[in-house]
Amino acid sequence: MKKLLSTNYQDWAFHTMMFLMRLTFGGLMLVNHGFQKLVKYPNLQYKFSDPFNIGSQWSLLLVIFAEVFCSILLIAGLFTRLAAIPLVIAMGVAFFLAHNHDFNEGEKAALFFTGFISILLCGAGKASIDSMMGK
Template sequence: MLKKLLSTGNHNSSTSFALLLLRVGLGLTMLTHGYPKFLKLIEGNFQFSDPIGLGVEVSLTLAVLAEFLCAILLILGLLSRFALIPLMSTMAVAVFIAHSDDPFATKEKAVLFLITFLFLFISGTGKYSLDQKLFGKRSF
């Protein structure tokens, strides 16, 4: 199971390059949401929503871990599938809980993030990643 999660997939060079572009673009876009939350956390400003009842401090911390730290891991292609789990969870909360009563146009961005994160989780991140460099040429 662990080997499967560390696998980058068996992709050719062009597909791996496309996955690299998708991974980096998606991660950078997610950072635009995570960085302001990271600054709020550092400043001790805990004004944040609490969509699943964990408390605002915990909710903000989890959002920062997903949208900032996991976005960086995704860009690097480091522990990618592990990083995608909090990202998918955060987007699922945004779509199905935080914006459940909102019109689709409001939650559209979170839906697109969720679908794309799920795609990368299933496909793997390709051979142009630190996962490939660190966990190697093994076939899983």
């Protein structure tokens, strides 16, 4: 019981949690969102949301970059914090601008936003390429 109520944590638990967060958030983003946008690119390129007035095609390309390529880097634990930045931005835009910070419509974006911020702040953990490279 004493261990259950303790606020201390073991290093292995932290690193395991960061590994699981990278796999879960990166994997779900890649499979459920990134690949879908990549496959449907020809249909989406002219009707995708354009919150920054750079054109719907460029907005879609930036989101695909974040959701596909940055998710792959996140899963591998390579340049983790750098890869998390575009994902945080994409999910922040999705939640705050595209869904007007409405939790009914933007619940997934809010959850991904929170997860990617956690990864950005905490890093990759020991089970990552970043750790093997000594970063």
